[in-house]
Amino acid sequence: MTSISAHLWFDHQAAEAVAFYTSIFDDSEVYSDVTFHDSGPNQDQDVHIIDFRIGDMRLSAFNGGPHSEFNDAISLAVVCDDQHEVDRYWSALTVDGGREVMCGWLRDRFGVSWQIIPAGLNDLLADPDPGRAKRAMVAMLGMKKIVLADIEAAMDQRD
Numbered sequence: 001m002t003s004i005s006a007h008l009w010f011d012h013q014a015a016e017a018v019a020f021y022t023s024i025f026d027d028s029e030v031y032s033d034v035t036f037h038d039s040g041p042n043q044d045q046d047v048h049i050i051d052f053r054i055g056d057m058r059l060s061a062f063n064g065g066p067h068s069e070f071n072d073a074i075s076l077a078v079v080c081d082d083q084h085e086v087d088r089y090w091s092a093l094t095v096d097g098g099r100e101v102m103c104g105w106l107r108d109r110f111g112v113s114w115q116i117i118p119a120g121l122n123d124l125l126a127d128p129d130p131g132r133a134k135r136a137m138v139a140m141l142g143m144k145k146i147v148l149a150d151i152e153a154a155m156d157q158r159d
Contacts, residue, residue: 005051005058006076009068010110014048014061017110021054024092028054075105075113082118083148089116090145100144118148124155132156 010017015033022028031051049062057076080086093116094100097109104115125140127133132155139154140146 003058005060006074008059008061008070008112009064010061011066012063013110014050014063017112018050018052018061020108020110022052024089025054028052070107070111070113072101072105072113075115077115077117079117079119086116086118086146089114102144103140104143104146106144116145118146120148121146121151124148124151127155 018030022030029052031053033048033050035048049060051060078089080089090106093108093114094106098106100106104117106114106116108114124136125133127136135155135157136151139151
């Protein structure tokens, strides 16, 4: 079976980032951390290549130097069971320099984009009543962190 994983390129914070992510997600583990001393792009930093898992997503992180930056073209999506879980992940990932973006998106302090999505959001956005679906979309577009109860309330309002 083919195995596909995401590879995250950090300047020099791979070990710090992996420790941060695995502290947030209970269902995570580090498989390996290979360190090459004084062998970075400038020959003066340790390079870590760290293989780890969050939930069922395998990832690798490494220190590749300041040649690349993360952007919103790719994000890690977390589908949450309830609002408490949304709130917990949102708070944890935006701490110490992370920032809220919009519509359930945020950037953590390392610049990685995340989507924190409550289960059931797509059902609300795809409501068979076009008016309710539109009100759900408008409500979501006005949010940073997604709050399903607020979207549901907006869906029930009449123009």
